[in-house]
Amino acid sequence: MQRGTLDAGALRIGDGESISRRNIWFGHEFVDEETMQHVRSVVVAAGVMAALQVVSLLLALLTKHHFEGALINFMLGMILPGCGYCGATRTNSELMCCFSFTSLLSAISQMLLMLNSLLAIWFISENEEVFCEALCQVTGCGNHSRICSCQIGCGESCCSDFAEVCHNGQQLLAPMSCIDLEATLGYKTHVAATVIMLISPLVIGLSVYAWHHGRKLYERLSAGEVLLVRGERRSEDEAFE
Numbered sequence: 001m002q003r004g005t006l007d008a009g010a011l012r013i014g015d016g017e018s019i020s021r022r023n024i025w026f027g028h029e030f031v032d033e034e035t036m037q038h039v040r041s042v043v044v045a046a047g048v049m050a051a052l053q054v055v056s057l058l059l060a061l062l063t064k065h066h067f068e069g070a071l072i073n074f075m076l077g078m079i080l081p082g083c084g085y086c087g088a089t090r091t092n093s094e095l096m097c098c099f100s101f102t103s104l105l106s107a108i109s110q111m112l113l114m115l116n117s118l119l120a121i122w123f124i125s126e127n128e129e130v131f132c133e134a135l136c137q138v139t140g141c142g143n144h145s146r147i148c149s150c151q152i153g154c155g156e157s158c159c160s161d162f163a164e165v166c167h168n169g170q171q172l173l174a175p176m177s178c179i180d181l182e183a184t185l186g187y188k189t190h191v192a193a194t195v196i197m198l199i200s201p202l203v204i205g206l207s208v209y210a211w212h213h214g215r216k217l218y219e220r221l222s223a224g225e226v227l228l229v230r231g232e233r234r235s236e237d238e239a240f241e
Contacts, residue, residue: 023035023036028089028228029228029229030227030228030229031226031227031228031229035217035220035227038088038213038216038217039088039089039217039227041209041213042084042085042087042088042096042099042210042213042214042217043084043085043088043089045081045084045103045206045209045210045213045214046080046081046082046083046084046085046088046099046210047081047085048206049077049080049081049084049206049210050078050081050082053073053074053077053078053081054074056070056073056074056077057070057071057074080098080099080102080103080106083095083096083098083099083102084096084099084103084210084214087099087214087217088214088217091217091221091227091228092221093218093221093222096214096217096218096221097218097222099210099214100210100211100214100215100217100218101211103207103208103210103211103214104207104208104211106207107204107207107208107211110200110203110204110207111200111204113200114196114200114204117192117196118193118196121189121192121193121196124185124189125185125186125189128181128182128185128186129178129182130147131181131185132178132181132182133145133146133147133148134147134148134159134160135159135160135161135165135176135181136150136159136161136162136165136166136171137161137165137171137173137174137175137176137181138175138176138177138178138181139159140171140175141165141166141169141170141171142166142169144157145159147159148160148162149162150162150165150166152166152168152169
C-alpha cells in the first residue's frame with residue numbers, strides 16, 4: 001500500500017491510520033501548538049491578575065478600610081485581565097497590544113516602586129534618631145525639638161502627629177521613649193522589607209510573563225496570521241477522521 005501523508009492543519013494520515021493532533025483548548029482550535037500555548041499563558045496570567053484584584057477587594061471589605069476606593073481600584077484593575085482574556089480568546093490584535101504594553105509598563109513601575117520602597121526603608125532605618133525629634137509622642141506636648149514644635153499655636157512648625165497626640169495642651173497618647181520608637185521602627189521596617197522582597201518579584205514576574213506571551217500573540221496578529229482553525233477547515237479535518 002502506497003504511503004501518503006495528508007497535512008490538514010493538525011491532522012496527519014499515514015499507513016491507512018489517522019492520528020489526531022488537533023490543538024483544542026477552551027473551546028477553540030488553534031493552528032499549531034505554539035499558538036495554543038501562548039493563548040493559554042495569556043489567559044492564565046489574566047486569571048491570576050483578576051484573582052489578585054478579587055483578593056484585594058475582599059481584604060478591603062473584611063477590614064472595612066477605604067472600601068469605596070478599593071472598589072474603584074478593583075473595577076479599574078479588571079480592565080487589564082479583561083483585555084488579555086478577550087484579546088487571546090478572540091484573537092484581537094488591539095486588545096493584545098493593550099494587554100502586552102500595559103503589562104510591560106506594570107513590570108517597570110513595580111520595579112521602580114520596589115526600589116523606591118526599599119530606599120525609603122533604608123532611609124528610615126538610618127535616621128531613626130531624627131524621627132524621635134519629629135514626633136510629639138516622644139518630644140511631649142508643650143515642648144519642642146530642633147525639628148518641630150508640640151506647643152499650642154505652633155502653626156506650620158508643628159510636628160506631624162501634633163493633632164493626634166496633643167489637644168489643648170494635653171497629651172492624648174502615652175509618651176514613648178526614643179529607644180522604644182527606634183525598636184518599633186526597626187521591627188516595622190524589617191517586616192516591610194521582607195514583604196516587599198517576597199511579593200514584588202512575584203508581581204513583576206507575572207507582568208513580564210504576561211507581556212512576553214501577549215507580545216508574541218500581538219506580533220502574529222499584527223502580521224495578519226490566522227491563529228484559529230476556520231470552520232470549513234475543521235469540517236474537512238473531521239471528514240478524514
